[in-house]
Amino acid sequence: MRVIAAELSHETNRFSVVPTDLAAFERSGIHRGEEILQVLRDTATPIAGFQDAADALGFELIPVIAVWATPSGMVTEHALETLLQELVDGIASAGQIDGILLGLHGAMVAEHVDDADGYILRRVQQAAGPNVPIVATLDLHANISQQMVQQADLLIGFDTYPHVDQRERGMEAGQAIVRIINEDWNPVSALVKPPMMPTSQNMTTATDPMHAIFERVHRLEDTPEVLNVTVAGGFPPADVEEGGVSVIVTTNGDESLAHTLANDLAGFCWSRREEFLGGVSSWDEAADAIAGMKRGPLVLVDIGDNPWTGGPGDSAELLRFLLTQRVRNAAVAIIRDPETVRFCLEAGPGTQVELSLGGKTDDLHGEPIDVRGYVQTLSDGQFVNQGPMHAGVSVNLGRSAVLRCDGVQVLVTEHAETPIDLNIFRRHGIEPTELRVIALKGKGHFRASFEPIAERVVLVEGPGITGSDLGRLRFERVRRPIWPLDDDAAFE
Ligand SMILES: [Zn+2]
Known part of the structure; x- marks a missing residue:
């Protein structure tokens, strides 16, 4: 079993005047091929978790490219296309492959495409062909889109903020792709987005409301038909249509169960929304x-x-x-x-x-x-x-x-x-x-x-x-109404 591994991630703040060009990615380090594992093997990152799964389950990991840049302004078209082309070329030249593991952020915006993560997944799927499953890890601050859910077989978000479980989620992704390749798993995902876009100062998972939300997440994941539950708090300053909180429930082939559970959990997030406010002293x-x-x-x-x-x-x-x-x-x-x-x-x-x-x-x-x-x-x-x-x-x-x-x-x-x-x-x-x-x-x-x-x-x-003061930012792209920008935002 041969599985591609790659990371291509950025958290983009549309209001920053500092463009994220290729040099910005180079400053954080662009790693290629076997060098990726030399650099990241013993780190608390998804790539290390992919390799943990490969070691434990005996599949071959083919690392192609691993790159990220410090959050900043719009990713330039040149930077995204250059890095993505390397990934796509790496997939094309890898020969027979059985699956793809990606480390994405989920809040990347490029000059020429708002939903850059969805675009990356689509390009990767096109390069690999329709029968090669893709499992991707996402940051807890992802702005998850329908396109991302459609283009991946499974999305696995971090469950912690601070994000201390990146390697564990990478391991989970590596285990999942083997189950999907072996056809034990037929993942069906439902994405529900309550109209809320909190800032993250009260989003730490050790305290409520996120603590209570993730208790529910883990309880649902103990249900045998449920393969994964992901809650992402979102990243407001990306200012994209699908910004804000996302809930994904993935079941083993049961679409209506996925929808019901995702809706319930999204309702619970909505009911706790006021707790995301405040927490800042004068x-x-x-x-x-x-x-x-x-x-x-x-x-x-x-x-x-x-x-x-x-x-x-x-x-x-x-x-x-x-x-x-x-x-x-x-x-x-x-x-x-x-x-x-x-x-x-x-x-x-x-x-x-x-x-x-x-x-x-x-x-x-x-x-x-x-x-x-x-x-x-x-x-x-x-x-x-x-x-x-x-x-x-x-x-x-x-x-x-x-x-x-x-x-x-x-x-x-x-x-x-x-x-x-x-x-x-x-x-x-x-x-x-x-x-x-x-x-x-x-x-x-x-x-x-x-x-x-x-x-x-x-x-x-x-x-x-x-x-935390979203009134300082002039939002143009995010769907409206959305809480806390609009009083008339409502969720059924
Ligand atoms: Zn984050």
Whole structure:
């Protein structure tokens, strides 16, 4: 049994002015052929799970291409077509194949196609022929379309946020494709989309409402006729027709059961919708929380400029707040500012500098901040995550500098990345457990590593395109009415 494996994923924020071109994918690393497994074999990723299944069940995995890029603006037509052509050519030249395993995100938008994941699946199906089954993993923040469901034999979404089960879901996909190839399974899927598009600050699966929703998911998956249940919370800033929450129930050949169960579960998601709102403190409340804490660290997270939601990463708001509050022993990750990094590299470590930091990409992420400080450390910005999320995965921040400004150490990088792992600090000689305030740009993924060491977590929302305030974004494509944009959204 010979099965193709590939990953081609991106989470696209239509409101970002930073296009996602081929160079953006190259920065995260484009892996090809056997090199894919050399790089990803022992990582917490779907590809590693595909290989786990191949090892356990004795099928041959043929890796073709594995590539992703940090969330950002529209994927260029050239980038998507180039990468997809490589995948399609790899399928064509692989000889006799029995199945295809794909790692997709589910919220990719390209210049020439809104439902880029559906398009990828369609092109892959055309290349492989109608009798070759396709099973794909999806992110919990996918905007799942009917086309995606139709073009795949089975879609398996992550069940966790932070996404710590990527390898397990990859394994599940690998097991599923063997059952489909052997014709034990005849998957029939129903997709139901309640008209709701929540933002993700309250979407973590350790807490309600997602905790309650996934309890139902797992109970349904214990039913013998049910092969998989996927709930995706959606990714609003992709602004696509089929944005928002998706529920897929896949049964073994029972179409009406799939529809009934998917409808019920979608109704349950709808009934819990108000719980997705809120969870964000004002800057004044954050100041009070810092004043009132004991040992620390307090983890302060700005959700307005989150690189993994497509923020440019160059808002200086966290630093401005910490300096104004005269907080000592704090660190900020990250402010993306290639110009400042170059300046610090030329100045050298230990040099006093005066510069204008951040706020340079557009006029949506606040003003630059004028700071005086010294260059504490310089690095190539390369490190490996310790996990749990993305354990073993290499991160490339680009060349980086730690600036010390009064009591605050600020990590300035060439590339935008979301800090999800303690090693982003340790790589730069900063011990996060010893800080009073750890200031991060993020939304939920930071929790896997930072919540266990935090006395308290406080979310705030600075300027930017990635926060909970959807009123800042001018939606044009998503179907209306949809909650919470429209009061008249209703679900039967
Ligand atoms: Zn996600």
